[in-house]
Amino acid sequence: MRKTYRSRVRIYYDILNAVLNQGHARVAAIMRDANLPYDRLQRYLEELAEKGLLARHQDDPSLFYVTEKGLRFVEEFQRFMRLARAFGLEI
Numbered sequence: 896m897r898k899t900y901r902s903r904v905r906i907y908y909d910i911l912n913a914v915l916n917q918g919h920a921r922v923a924a925i926m927r928d929a930n931l932p933y934d935r936l937q938r939y940l941e942e943l944a945e946k947g948l949l950a951r952h953q954d955d956p957s958l959f960y961v962t963e964k965g966l967r968f969v970e971e972f973q974r975f976m977r978l979a980r981a982f983g984l985e986i
Contacts, residue, residue, distance in 0.1 A: 905986060906931070908972045910939055911948060911965050919952060919960040 901909070906929070913928035914920045920928075926936050940959065943949035948965035952958040961969070979986050 899985075902986070904972070906939060907943060907948070908969060910936070910943060911961050911969050914949065914959050914961050915966070915969060919958045921957050921959075925959065 909929040910925060910931070913925045916928065917924060922933070922936065922940075925931075925940075926933060929936065931939070940949065943965070944951070946964075947962055948968055949959055950962050952960060976986055
């Protein structure tokens, strides 16, 4: 069986989707739902925050939430996945 790897963009989507599913999330929940080890997740969280797709709550910095820009990314990525599947492609 061939092992499939996720692209960086797919991992971004998985992280943002994990946070969206809970409304806001802590690192442990994101690790579990996005299936990433702690050290890799930390790098991705920093990247997503730098890009303005994800942010920390002011009242509780251990909680992350998806920004408006992040929500648009998720919606567009889902649209792209539907398009790719229509042509028989997997992302």
